Amino acid sequence: MRPRTLALAAAIAVLPLTAVSLGVSAAQAAPVPHATPRVALPNTVNPAVAHSEKKGDVPAEQQISVAVSLKLRNSDALDRFLTAVATPGAPEFGKYLTPEQFTARFGPTQQDVDQVKAYLTAQGLTVADVSANRQVVTAHGTTAQISQAFGTHESSYLDPQLQRAFFANDAAASIPADLASVVQGVSGLDNHAVRKTHLAKPNAVTPNAATATPSGMSPAQYDGAYNLNKTGADGTGTTVALWEFDGYQSSNLTTYDSQFGLTGPAVTTVSVDGANYDSAPGQGQGEVELDSEIVRGAAPKATQLVYEAPNNDQGEIDMANKIVADNKASVISISWGSCEPDTTAASMTAVDNAFKQAAAQGISIFSASGDDGSRDCTRSTSGSTVKAVDFPASSPHQTGVGGTNLKVGSSNTYSSESAWSTAGGGVSTVFSKPSWQTGTGVSGTMRTVPDVASNADPASGFSIYTAGGWQVYGGTSAAAPLWSGYAAQFNQKAKAAGQSALGEASPKLYSVANSSSYGSTFHDVTTGANQDFSAKAGYDQVTGWGSPVADALTTALLGSSGTTPPPTGGCTAAQLIGNGGFETGTAAPWTTSSGVVDNSSSQPAHSGSWKAWLDGYGSTHTDTLSQTVSVPTGCASATLTFWLHIDTAETGSTAYDTLTLQANGTKLKTWSNVNAAAGYVQQTVDLTSFAGQTVTLKFTGTEDGSNQTSFVIDDVALNVK
Known part of the structure; x- marks a missing residue:
């Protein structure tokens, strides 16, 4: 990348040829054939390769870091949303998402990330980081490991136009076919980026000649x-x-x-x-x-x-x-x-x-x-x-x-x-x-x-x-x-x-x-x-x-x-709850009391590893879980669904411990220890009457002084259409 203020003719800095090896390295192994079919990742070869002189192999032990980009989900729905959120009069206009909501609706899933991480690790690479929005998995390893993982061969090149030495993959990267629906591309297989430049200055001014007082536009x-x-x-x-x-x-x-x-x-x-x-x-x-x-x-x-x-x-x-x-x-x-x-x-x-x-x-x-x-x-x-x-x-x-x-x-x-x-x-x-x-x-x-x-x-x-x-x-x-x-x-x-x-x-x-x-x-x-x-x-x-x-x-x-009123009809189908599976490992955009978002094995999640666990202390206690969403005008239906597991040590038919769901302070439904079940039960609540409103959905779990009751919530969704 280079700064976009390049008005002066500037000499591109020449990297020393020692920056990468220009000699042939017999130690770099050829990619190991894989038993599973592989799919080429298009547009993963730096265009400079076609114009540059190949000088040899990159040493097999040289470390290379890569960024594996994952595909977004529900691309058609995302395109519709991006149009609507920027269109005055549309129900979604200006109703922007939080990062957690975006990831829940359109980002790669945690399962996608885990699949990519497992593959990279199996190839001997070290997974260094996963972006918070799950779109990028970064990893590093030796040239030999990178070549095996992506079916490439890394070579040293000299760019005659820039007089720069660099390394790059000779041909397109590839991945196992079972990753093709998940992986968007891979970057870092070359280091051809141009890094140095000069700023735009008037031709009459000597480059880098500073003055004691300002003379340009204020x-x-x-x-x-x-x-x-x-x-x-x-x-x-x-x-x-x-x-x-x-x-x-x-x-x-x-x-x-x-x-x-x-x-x-x-x-x-x-x-x-x-x-x-x-x-x-x-x-x-x-x-x-x-x-x-x-x-x-x-x-x-x-x-x-x-x-x-x-x-x-x-x-x-x-x-x-x-x-x-x-x-x-x-x-x-x-x-x-x-x-x-x-x-x-x-x-x-x-x-x-x-x-x-x-x-x-x-x-x-x-x-x-x-x-x-x-x-x-x-x-x-x-x-x-x-x-x-x-x-x-x-x-x-x-x-x-x-x-x-x-x-x-x-x-x-x-x-x-x-x-x-x-x-x-x-x-x-x-x-x-x-x-x-x-x-x-x-x-x-x-x-x-x-x-x-x-x-x-x-x-x-x-x-x-x-x-x-x-x-x-x-x-x-x-x-x-x-x-x-x-x-x-x-x-x-x-x-x-x-x-x-x-x-x-x-x-x-x-x-x-x-x-x-x-x-x-x-x-x-x-x-x-x-x-x-x-x-x-x-x-x-x-x-x-x-x-x-x-x-x-x-x-x-x-x-x-x-000035444009929202239409009374028309609704883009969407899921509005952010972080509904709690798989970010944090509460946001939920607001919770302490310790509610949890991944302990004592109460398993409905899916993934994380869930919201209210109460379960066996003593007087209150936990809360809430999120604010905007239900678009014109939607024919707005349906809240979630999976609820109630585990209790209480006996009998008396409701000692309760879980209440409210919308803007209005009580919608209550569950208690009496509703305990061996596993999760899906719950459905109609929120259509809240169309056109901003709604705060709040779960409140209240436990009395004896015998625990756990209210475990997972995979929350609010679907409108």
């Missing part, structure tokens, strides 16, 4: 030009996640704040896979500090979490899944990427699956579209003759941000804007055009990039304090955090208005752009071009729909969310 100028200072918001109460492969120095950020009179929460680092670059930031330091400072300028009171990951495919996948599983941020700002033809589709799919979870949870993502125009592979293996777009900006589950040259008038007002000549844009060769990508200028069957734009030309660049001095930086790496700061502002306003967060922004932005308010909510950029596309009226593949008129855009987005 927050007051871009806030004024885009009306960010007229929204009445500053990001208070919101959190932005920065997606980084390098570190920063806090002192540089505080110097920037002091210079421009900005105050807000201190920036915090979140380590991914053990990465933490802050003690010795590398060449990407300016990127990280640019991202943070632009977000600070646009939304000074927003909390910033800097996620730092190893700069490779596995690091990117693990960071994507950690951010959505943590669920601490409502906005993600991405200024790093790689051109599609030089990236394995398996890795892109794994990241995009995490982006689907982000959309389901109401997280907005803004990604820089690149700084090499419509030839995004200019400084990589495929070269400048290939028309290509940048990933993650090409993902259909985030918003790609292109670049402009912004001219600011007197009193920090908007003057004019033209397309930046090397702003990334074009047509994806991987992702189909999403249903929401419509309007004047949108054509074809594949996803086009970007969606929106803002200032990025280093000739109109931003004043940034980094590495102990002032610099002028541009690039779409500046445009993405500016839009992320706007999203933080919007989320603050939406919360105050009692509305949902922006969530997946593109469907809503396209809706506004295709309405009569387009001219007042966006600056339509109509002049300028990159290599293959020109800016024009409406949508174009250099600037998208244009740059924001922040106050008017906020009003339009809030209006479209709040």
Whole structure:
């Protein structure tokens, strides 16, 4: 991965050939044939292999770490939900899921994870981690073990374009056929990621020449030009996640704040896979500090979490899944990427699956579209003759941000804007055009990039304090955090208005752009071009729909969310309970009294290992278990089901110990020691009358002073249709 602020011609750092062995190693064994049939995993060979010189085998004892990505479930239902949750008027609009709810409905099952772990362990690999959302299993082992597990052969290569040594699998990875329905792909079989770059600077400025005083565009100028200072918001109460492969120095950020009179929460680092670059930031330091400072300028009171990951495919996948599983941020700002033809589709799919979870949870993502125009592979293996777009900006589950040259008038007002000549844009060769990508200028069957734009030309660049001095930086790496700061502002306003967060922004932005308010909510950029596309009226593949008129855009987005009444009919079939099998091993999104979620063998689960065990102490005791869900309007039925095992030491027909189920304080049903049975009994409760309401379902177990009664609950579901 590389930062998307690459306006200067930059020499790609050459890794020493000793980084990987270039000699033939007779010790690497050929993959051992398996008795069971195997299935090839498509798109698992790095495209650089076809353009590089093979130098020999990777030593059999060399350690390699891989990320095995698991498939999402119920993909058709997920697609329907993602459309509905972003569509004003739909019953699900704005009713975002928690990570636990997403995993319960659409994520891999614990059984899937266990199956993959068992296979990897049987091949001699060490399973290091499973992502909290169960989408990724990471493991490591020797080259020989990796080769056997995935039916590959690992070789050393030299990339003549980049003069880089790297290792890679020669052919597609494969897995036993019984894993094919579970495994999406595997990443980490090569280490071809490009890690070093330079930031976009005006051609007249010597690279890395810092100055004692700021000279580029200030927050007051871009806030004024885009009306960010007229929204009445500053990001208070919101959190932005920065997606980084390098570190920063806090002192540089505080110097920037002091210079421009900005105050807000201190920036915090979140380590991914053990990465933490802050003690010795590398060449990407300016990127990280640019991202943070632009977000600070646009939304000074927003909390910033800097996620730092190893700069490779596995690091990117693990960071994507950690951010959505943590669920601490409502906005993600991405200024790093790689051109599609030089990236394995398996890795892109794994990241995009995490982006689907982000959309389901109401997280907005803004990604820089690149700084090499419509030839995004200019400084990589495929070269400048290939028309290509940048990933993650090409993902259909985030918003790609292109670049402009912004001219600011007197009193920090908007003057004019033209397309930046090397702003990334074009047509994806991987992702189909999403249903929401419509309007004047949108054509074809594949996803086009970007969606929106803002200032990025280093000739109109931003004043940034980094590495102990002032610099002028541009690039779409500046445009993405500016839009992320706007999203933080919007989320603050939406919360105050009692509305949902922006969530997946593109469907809503396209809706506004295709309405009569387009001219007042966006600056339509109509002049300028990159290599293959020109800016024009409406949508174009250099600037998208244009740059924001922040106050008017906020009003339009809030209006479209709040003025359309929900329909009285129509209901998307769905299961609403999160963590219904308690297999996360934690309570969330349930609220429980102490010790209720349990995996002891004393009371077995109905399925899996975990369940909710209320009471059973043989003394006066009360346990509770509750969860709040929203039952959509228009559903013909809403049915709560769960499995209940009642075990008791009481005798006779008197109800000494009871379990009560309530909905919003209304008692629905009561069980007692009298209902004890040898095993689990499925219970069914009709909740159709609660359609259109937010309902708190609460189980209360009450035990008297003698003779235990255990109320054990598992596999809870609330199905609507």
